[in-house]
Amino acid sequence: MNLIVSMLAVLVSSAVIENLLFARAIGADHILRQTRSYRFIIEFGLGAAVISGVTVMPLWWLSQTFGRESWWNYARSMAAVLLIAVVSLLLTIAMAAAGRIQRPMRLVDQGAVYSASLAIVLLSLTAKMAFLPSVLYCFGASAGLAAAMILVHAGRERLELCVLPRSFEGLPITMIYIGILSLAIYGLIGHQLPT
Amino acid sequence: MPFVIVPTLSLRAGLLMSAFLAAATIPSAVLASLVGRKIPPLFSLPFYGAVSTGCVLLLRFCVSGQALLLEDLGVYVPLAAFNGMMLELALVHPRRRASDALHDAVMMCFGFLLVAAFLSALREFLGSGSLWGVPLTAPIRIRGLVLPFSGFILIGFLSALFRRVDSIIIGRMLRASRRTAKQGGDAV
Numbered sequence: 001m002n003l004i005v006s007m008l009a010v011l012v013s014s015a016v017i018e019n020l021l022f023a024r025a026i027g028a029d030h031i032l033r034q035t036r037s038y039r040f041i042i043e044f045g046l047g048a049a050v051i052s053g054v055t056v057m058p059l060w061w062l063s064q065t066f067g068r069e070s071w072w073n074y075a076r077s078m079a080a081v082l083l084i085a086v087v088s089l090l091l092t093i094a095m096a097a098a099g100r101i102q103r104p105m106r107l108v109d110q111g112a113v114y115s116a117s118l119a120i121v122l123l124s125l126t127a128k129m130a131f132l133p134s135v136l137y138c139f140g141a142s143a144g145l146a147a148a149m150i151l152v153h154a155g156r157e158r159l160e161l162c163v164l165p166r167s168f169e170g171l172p173i174t175m176i177y178i179g180i181l182s183l184a185i186y187g188l189i190g191h192q193l194p195t
Numbered sequence: 196m197p198f199v200i201v202p203t204l205s206l207r208a209g210l211l212m213s214a215f216l217a218a219a220t221i222p223s224a225v226l227a228s229l230v231g232r233k234i235p236p237l238f239s240l241p242f243y244g245a246v247s248t249g250c251v252l253l254l255r256f257c258v259s260g261q262a263l264l265l266e267d268l269g270v271y272v273p274l275a276a277f278n279g280m281m282l283e284l285a286l287v288h289p290r291r292r293a294s295d296a297l298h299d300a301v302m303m304c305f306g307f308l309l310v311a312a313f314l315s316a317l318r319e320f321l322g323s324g325s326l327w328g329v330p331l332t333a334p335i336r337i338r339g340l341v342l343p344f345s346g347f348i349l350i351g352f353l354s355a356l357f358r359r360v361d362s363i364i365i366g367r368m369l370r371a372s373r374r375t376a377k378q379g380g381d382a383v
Contacts, residue, residue, distance in 0.1 A: 023343055024270075029196035029279050074252045077273035081248045085241030092237075107286040110240050115277040122270045165355075167362070172355035179347030186344060 007136055010129070014137045015144030017189050018123070021152070022182040026119045027145055028175075030112040038150060045146025047113045050091060052120040052138040055083045060134050063125050080121050084114055116145060152178055198278060199311050200346035202271045206327050207264055209315025210308070215268075215275040217304040218254040219247040221297065224284035228296035231289040243285040247276035280304065314349055 020026040030044075059080060066072045088110070124137040155177050164173055198216060203209040223243045234242055255265065255272055265272065280303045290296035320326050321333050322340030339345055 025197035025200040025343060025346065026274070027197075028200065028347075074256065077252060077276075078245070078248055080273070081244050081276065082241070085244065089237070089241075107236070107240060108282055111277055111282040111286065114240060114244060115274060118277065119270055119274055122273060126270065167355040167359040168351075172351040172358070175347045175351030175354065179344045179351065182344035182347060183342075186342065 007133065010133045010136045011140040011143075014140030015147070016185070018141070018144075019148055019185065020116065020119060020141055020145040021148035022178070022185050024119070027112070027116055027149060028178065030109075030115075038153065041146055041149045041153060044109070044113060044116075044149070045142050047091070048116045048120065048145065049139050049142035051084055051087050051113065052117040052124075052142060053135055054087045055080065055117065056121050056124050056134050056138050057131075059083060059121060059125060060131055076125065077122070080118055080125075081114075084117050084121070088114065088117075116142070120145075151181065155181075196279070196350075198271055198275060199307065199314060200350060201343050202268050203311050203315035203318060203346065204267065204341050205319040205323070205325075206312065206316045207261075208267055209311040211258065211261070211264055212268060212271065212275070213304065213308040213311050214258075215251055215254060215272055216278050216280065216307055217301075218250045219275045219278055220280045220284060220304055221300040222250050223247050223281050224290070224296040224300035225293050227285040227289035228291060228293045231285070239286055243281065244276060247281050247285075248273065251276050280307070310353070314346070314353070317349070318345070 018024070021028060059076070062079060063072070063076065066075070120138050120141045123141065124134045127134075127137065129137065152174070156174055159173055159177065168176075198212050199209075202212050223246050226246060227243065231239070251272060258265070280300070284290065284296060284300055284303070290299060316326060318340045320331065321335065321337050322345075324333050324336055325331055337345075340349075
């Protein structure tokens with residue numbers, strides 16, 4: 001029972017408390033320029049979850065082996081980038097072989113998936129958790145990022161129907177909207193503004 | 196976007212983040228203009244990602260003496276390798292000539308530096324009551340400026356301000372050109 005509770009705690013903290021978009025602004029530029037539909041956001045989240053979840057497994061083992069070396073801080077980032085590239089390529093080949101890809105993903109979308117996966121993997125390793133919590137952290141963070149992007153996308157659709165000053169249309173009002181959402185979630189978690 | 200919203204809590208952090216972004220963007224942009232066509236599209240993102248990461252880690256090694264500052268920047272240092280400017284100049288719209296790539300990359304990074312410097316100075320001065328680590332007396336203290344949400348809101352208002360100024364300048368240029376065209380037509 002304790003194990004289930006601790007795993008749920010990891011999932012909730014990665015998805016809500018340390019939400020990638022609202023707490024760390026990761027994915028903010030992508031959601032402003034590239035998200036076109038809810039289906040795209042869900043595919044983005046799934047891609048990030050699979051890539052980061054698979055990548056963190058060998059990296060966790062490498063961290064346990066070389067974590068105390070002085071050069072590991074540098075090697076970890078490069079190893080993460082290369083592993084993400086390998087996993088992403090394998091995933092693309094597997095999906096193409098299964099006939100799931102109708103057209104190749106745009107390079108800028110691939111870059112966003114890489115960036116999100118790299119952030120999730122590095123945050124998971126920095127937290128120095130056990131193996132299973134590290135993998136669950138990756139899935140939780142990806143789900144939280146996708147949920148946050150859906151919230152922002154829904155808000156943007158409504159903002160486009162509003163009459164706004166021309167200077168605020170698009171990027172400015174979206175940034176203000178994300179900021180207010182971030183503040184609301186910050187308070188909902190239980191934090192207080194510094195005094 | 197995340198690099199200007201969250202880690203810019205002090206002027207030093209903002210300038211260091213700009214340096215990391217420049218280290219990630221400029222070499223990749225120049226390399227893309229030189230050898231971009233020889234790399235298959237399937238491998239272009241991993242290739243430029245590895246090059247950018249290598250440049251960022253090299254700079255990190257050079258500034259390893261700033262341990263506290265690097266700890267403040269945290270995960271954004273390796274993430275700088277996949278910033279939007281690098282993706283734009285190396286993958287989406289690589290330039291044909293190395294000189295154009297270098298010029299565009301430097302100008303983009305300079306633009307980021309200006310915004311990051313302004314935001315980080317503002318947040319440090321009004322949020323922490325210091326500038327470049329030197330304690331100063333600010334007229335007001337808004338301690339919430341050190342939280343992520345304030346970065347989003349500041350960027351939103353800053354962007355709206357720049358758009359307004361841009362529209363005023365373009366409006367004046369258009370009116371001046373119409374006046375010139377009308378005077379030229381009257382003369383004929």
